[in-house]
Amino acid sequence: MCAGAVVMSAPTPTPQAHETHGASATVMSAPHPPPDPIAPALLSWREHSGRKDLPWQREPTPYRVWVSEIMLQQTQVAVVIPYFERFLARLPTVLDLAGIAEDELMALWSGLGYYARARHLHRAARQIRDQHGGIVPTQIESLLTLPGIGRSTAGAILSLALDQRHPILDGNVKRVLARVFGITGWPGQTAVSARLWTLAEQHTPETQVAAYNQGMMDLGATVCTRRAPACERCPLADRCVAHQTERQHELPTPRPRRPLPERRTLMLLIVDPAGEVLLQRRPGTGIWGGLWSLPELDPSADPSDWCLTRLGRLPRRVEMGLSRRHTFSHFQLMIDLAVVHLDAAATRAGDDPGLRWLGRQALADIGLPTPVKAILESHQQGLPQPSGDVQ
DNA sequence: AAACCGGGGTC
DNA sequence: GACCCAGGTTT
Numbered sequence: 001m002c003a004g005a006v007v008m009s010a011p012t013p014t015p016q017a018h019e020t021h022g023a024s025a026t027v028m029s030a031p032h033p034p035p036d037p038i039a040p041a042l043l044s045w046r047e048h049s050g051r052k053d054l055p056w057q058r059e060p061t062p063y064r065v066w067v068s069e070i071m072l073q074q075t076q077v078a079v080v081i082p083y084f085e086r087f088l089a090r091l092p093t094v095l096d097l098a099g100i101a102e103d104e105l106m107a108l109w110s111g112l113g114y115y116a117r118a119r120h121l122h123r124a125a126r127q128i129r130d131q132h133g134g135i136v137p138t139q140i141e142s143l144l145t146l147p148g149i150g151r152s153t154a155g156a157i158l159s160l161a162l163d164q165r166h167p168i169l170d171g172n173v174k175r176v177l178a179r180v181f182g183i184t185g186w187p188g189q190t191a192v193s194a195r196l197w198t199l200a201e202q203h204t205p206e207t208q209v210a211a212y213n214q215g216m217m218d219l220g221a222t223v224c225t226r227r228a229p230a231c232e233r234c235p236l237a238d239r240c241v242a243h244q245t246e247r248q249h250e251l252p253t254p255r256p257r258r259p260l261p262e263r264r265t266l267m268l269l270i271v272d273p274a275g276e277v278l279l280q281r282r283p284g285t286g287i288w289g290g291l292w293s294l295p296e297l298d299p300s301a302d303p304s305d306w307c308l309t310r311l312g313r314l315p316r317r318v319e320m321g322l323s324r325r326h327t328f329s330h331f332q333l334m335i336d337l338a339v340v341h342l343d344a345a346a347t348r349a350g351d352d353p354g355l356r357w358l359g360r361q362a363l364a365d366i367g368l369p370t371p372v373k374a375i376l377e378s379h380q381q382g383l384p385q386p387s388g389d390v391q
Numbered sequence: 392a393a394a395c396c397g398g399g400g401t402c
Numbered sequence: 403g404a405c406c407c408a409g410g411t412t413t
Contacts, residue, residue: 073397074410113410120398150398171396190403226395227413254394 038180038236039205039212045235046215049222051077055084060210062136062161063094069156070121070148073170074114077221083112095134097125120148138162151197159209167200168213169193172220177203178252179224182241186253262332267294267372268303269321269379270311270340276357277376278311279366288369292356303338310352317341321379326371335371339379 051057054077056068067087071080087108091097097105102122109118124146128136136157137143143154155166169177174187177199185192205212223230229248231237242248270278280295282288297306307315321337358366363376 076411079411114408116408117398148398152397169397188405257393 034202036239037205038203038239039208041235042215042219043205043208043211046211046218049233050211050215050218051222052214055081055088057160057214060161062138062157063097064088065161066136066149066153066157067121069153070117071112073153074117075112080112083109093134094125094128094136097122098129098134117148123147124149138164140164140166156213159204159213161210163208163210165204165206165209167197167204168216169197169200170217170220172224173200173213173216174220175226175252176216176220176224176236179229179242179248180236180240182245182247182251184251184253186255188255192253262334264299264334264336265296266299266301266303266336266338267296267375268306268338268340269294269375270307270315270342272342272344272357274359275380276359277363279356279358279363281354281356291369292358292366293369293372294375295355299336303340307340307342310355311342313342315340316343321375324371324374333371335375337375 046052054068056064068080068084071084071087075083090108091100100108100122102119105118105122106115109115112118127146128134132142137146138158140154140158143149143157144151149157152169155168156170158164159166159168174196177183177196178187181199183192183195183199187193187196219234219236223234227249231240231243231248234240234243237243242251268278278295279292282291282293295306295310297303303318304314307313318341319339321339323334323336326333326335360380368376
């Protein structure tokens with residue numbers, strides 16, 4: 001099994017003096033225990049309110065904990081349970097997993113989604129068979145070489161199964177720590193993540209590591225939830241920075257909404273002496289699919305050329321209008337505007353089913369993209385009310 | 392429709 | 403190391 005204390009790059013240079021009993025090899029040292037540890041309150045909360053009879057907790061071997069952790073990364077507990085039971089009935093050991101055909105594995109996984117994670121699990125099992133004699137490694141460095149196992153999952157496996165002292169930092173724990181200690185900034189940022197890992201390390205107790213880590217996850221899942229946390233039931237509320245400052249809802253800081261990509265287009269407001277406007281039908285798919293809109297061209301293109309090509313005549317005058325910005329869910333559209341005056345209605349538009357001249361009233365009756373409507377309104381002091389019945 | 396998620400991949 | 407992605411679900 002897991003013999004001897006395994007001390008590698010621990011922060012303290014002094015060798016571990018305490019040979020602990022059994023499998024609980026001390027791996028991580030805690031040079032600076034926190035002044036106000038959260039473990040006591042958390043552990044006592046877990047005693048009465050934690051989840052303690054989940055299938056993988058009843059016989060928490062590294063293999064079972066590993067499988068459960070991978071499943072739980074993607075799916076909630078209630079859904080995982082039957083999958084987990086079925087998976088372990090069919091593949092009770094890591095060697096069974098290593099030996100199964102990929103197709104059959106996928107069949108077992110089917111319904112859980114995230115098949116890449118199942119393939120990682122499979123590859124890792126084969127690596128364990130080939131390189132570790134079929135025993136799930138019990139040193140964290142070895143676990144970290146396996147596909148699909150990062151620091152948090154490795155810590156979960158070794159702490160929950162063997163009570164080794166490793167921190168975990170899954171989404172639930174991140175939320176609890178960010179709130180209790182008032183850590184601002186998106187946890188995806190390296191610096192923020194580093195602070196959270198440090199806090200996780202510092203507060204991991206020397207004993208009862210499994211109970212502590214499990215308790216942190218339980219707390220995040222059942223009390224310190226993303227929305228509407230139940231602070232009145234939280235064992236850490238009395239010291240929770242977020243609770244005290246009523247910032248639960250803004251911690252942890254959500255991922256910054258990255259600026260939407262910007263696209264640019266040039267719309268042509270082509271008017272004839274009668275005040276009619278030329279519209280162009282948009283392609284059936286994509287933005288504003290099938291709607292009538294203003295003719296569009298690349299901002300670097302020449303509106304006069306366009307008129308000559310599509311309408312058979314050059315405009316009398318072209319002036320640039322005001323550019324405007326329109327925001328979609330997935331990008332921003334900068335709309336440059338060219339106002340084009342034609343000497344006479346270009347009847348050749350009638351040859352082209354994608355083009356159409358419309359007067360003010362007709363424009364008001366047709367469905368137009370919002371920014372197009374705004375452009376038309378700003379250029380003719382408002383469209384008239386739609387004719388006919390309007391609710 | 393958008394936020395979320397641990398690990399992996401990329402530059 | 404910063405950033406982005408895959409590939410699903412939840413709110």
